[in-house]
Amino acid sequence: MEPEDLDFLYQIENDITLWDVGITNVPYSRYVLYNYLSECKNDIYTDKQLRLMITTADHICVGIIDLVNFDPKHLRAELGIAIQKPYRGKGYGRAAILKMLQYAHDVIHLHQVYVVISEDNIQCLKLFQEIGFTEGAILKQWLYHNGAWQAAKLLHFFCK
Template sequence: MEKKTDVQVMLRAMEPEDLDVLYQIENDRSLWNIGSTNVPYSRYALHNYIADAKNDIYIDDQLRLMIENEAQEAVGVIDLVGFDPKNQRAELGIIIMRRFRRQGYAHAAISKLIDYTRNVLHLRQIYAVVDVGNAVSYHCLSSLGFSDGSILKEWLYCDGEYKDARIMQLFIEKG
């Protein structure tokens, strides 16, 4: 995977104008194997989700941010879920829209999120669950300092079969 170090992104709160992007991402069946979603979302449900989100991880128990490129186009979504304030950790999730993949946006967005978790949220660690066959995500996370952890046997159900997943962790050093 080519790492583009000159890629700049902005992470921002969801806006009502993001409804079409979220609708496209949440209803892309090819992405359902990497998350816990297995049903389509209506525009109404997503509209209410955007309207009701406080964008405060302590209130929502998650943080979902839009990834925007230099041209101010939404290129994807990045989030922290499974927030555990007692143990100061959360699970990383990221989706880059198909036409923007392999251009360095994921690397840039995760890097920004790491800075945010270090300097604002003061988390001790973030982790990701990655399909063992997803070499692109594995290399992206490894290049950002995530360590390879345990293999979770038959953790993900996709296309009628169970697949192994790996836990990748990043311990965040205080800067």
């Protein structure tokens, strides 16, 4: 991420429709995100995460993809992705996931990448399964949304 990504990051991090799939439920200030950008080393071994912007061929930012919860001992990380609504269903997410998996294999030498997806997010589950993720577990009452608990699925991809 670059300093000029601040406004886009601010928009994504404060999109309350995405909070159900993340771990936050409070908005971030520009100041906090500016500090995050300036302090981030862009080194997965130091930061324990890697966040990349997803752009179109003409450099329009359409989303963010990241590897978080990086575990260097067990060579695994959790993948997260957020695509802005107008750009969903156009192949940007699939392309970004495939590039990230290639990076995870070729550069970081991960053994496993995993995702946690709400059981009712059929479109997202289908995308990851088409890419080659397989179901590992059902996490009962894992996500809290609109006053109710929802199950989530843990899917994993073994890097070869």
